[in-house]
Amino acid sequence: MLRVFSVAFWAFIGITSPVFFLGALAVWLVTLPFDRRRVVLHLYSSAWAICYVYLNPLWRLRVRGRDRLPWRGAAVLVANHASLVDILVLFGLFRPFKWVSKQEIFKVPVIGWNMRLNGYVPLVRGSGASVRRMMEHCDRLLSAGSPIMIFPEGRRSPDGALQAFKNGAFDLAVRHGVPVFPIAVHGTGRALPKHGLVLRDRADMRIEVLAPLDPAEFASVEDLRDAARQAISEALPPLRVR
Template sequence: MRIADKALGVYTYVEFGACVTALLPVIAASRLRHRADPTLRMPARWAQRVGRAASFLTPLWRVTIEGDVPPDISSKAYVVVANHESEADPFLLACLPWEMRWVVKEELFKIPVVGWAMNLAGEIPLRRGDGPSVRAMLTECERAIAVGMSVMIFPEGTLTKNRDHLAFRDGAFDLAIRTGAPVLPVAVSGTDAMLPRRSFWIGRGRGTARILEPIPTAHLTPDDVGTLRDRTRDVIVAARTELEAKRSGRPAPTQPRTENGSMRDHM
């Protein structure tokens, strides 16, 4: 990595901290002002603006959103799911033009300032592998969906390894079927260069999030969880493969490699 890019990476950390610190009082005030709103839509909107501002202010990143936004997403809840290739994914997905509550690993809430902002914005904690935590998370997601607020879940449960896709877990799809909320798949590509795995340094890269066609669940039953899960995974894998081929200038392979075999610029 060039010295100039390292310097810009340090700047990016500083400006992100500045964005969170500057907007934390605004998020807190919004939470207080809209405390009677069960959707927590306005605090969520301000929290996502942190990610958008941080993405916009770093010269190392360029973010692009592709695809059509569901026209009813401001009034109808969706279960939004995306592949997870980097810790930079939330910055990219924060640029999606709608509010949603995020399922976030519990340990992030312990980070000063950042954790406070997530708590005030109504993000939903999850302790992976802990049954009571998973059930509490799903209950809170159901409450959000019941009042018309979309939720954002990474169904792989953790970062992908070696650019491969992990198996999707059932939780998001069981939630969608039980609540009747459509699944909204989003394919993420390019963020592994923006914040590489196991690296302290922020890299130079272009991240793209492609909004895919919603998948209705109104007539599905619990027996359809696996089918819905696999269908969603298939469309995300295909779209991500296409995005990566487009970025590299190579034709997309007919069979994308997976681990388990199974715009708008600067919004």
């Protein structure tokens, strides 16, 4: 039964996404003259993504601490990553951030086109040149006042356990003097594990925005990184931390 439902769910996304993309294109064209940061387009994209979460009868999503996130001003948002569903639920924050995402997703028809319209940041894992371009792109976004969203683990956890964090997000925060917002994502691994596209049974998912970290209060990038990881690890169930 879950296999049948999964096929129907992904087919629904495939059928409706082109319609949503036409709306995104219209929003982009209308707001292009006055919305240089593409805030309206991102909020439209957030509504597009989150509708699939709320329309799925197997899923329940709660968001806590959203009011901690700024509407204006640069920031670095970092979240744990256990499932493709993380991307959908984090759009539920409804704040004007820019995603850092692997370049392969930018090549996906419709979804990738919308990511390019939004000015999100592509990254090729394992490529030093791509990492440098990503950091330069993020520098420009932060300088323009746009928050960025990064998964500091670099890739999805194979078993839901919290992995080591990379330095990139925290180096950006230190250099730009902007706050880091750790975000704990709960329950998405149960909704859809790393391997396969068959949805699991009911999942109670939750996003928890934790207290921001001021880079000025830490002696090094590594200290800031470790503090962010510690904050997320303390918010997650013990079995999800290693």
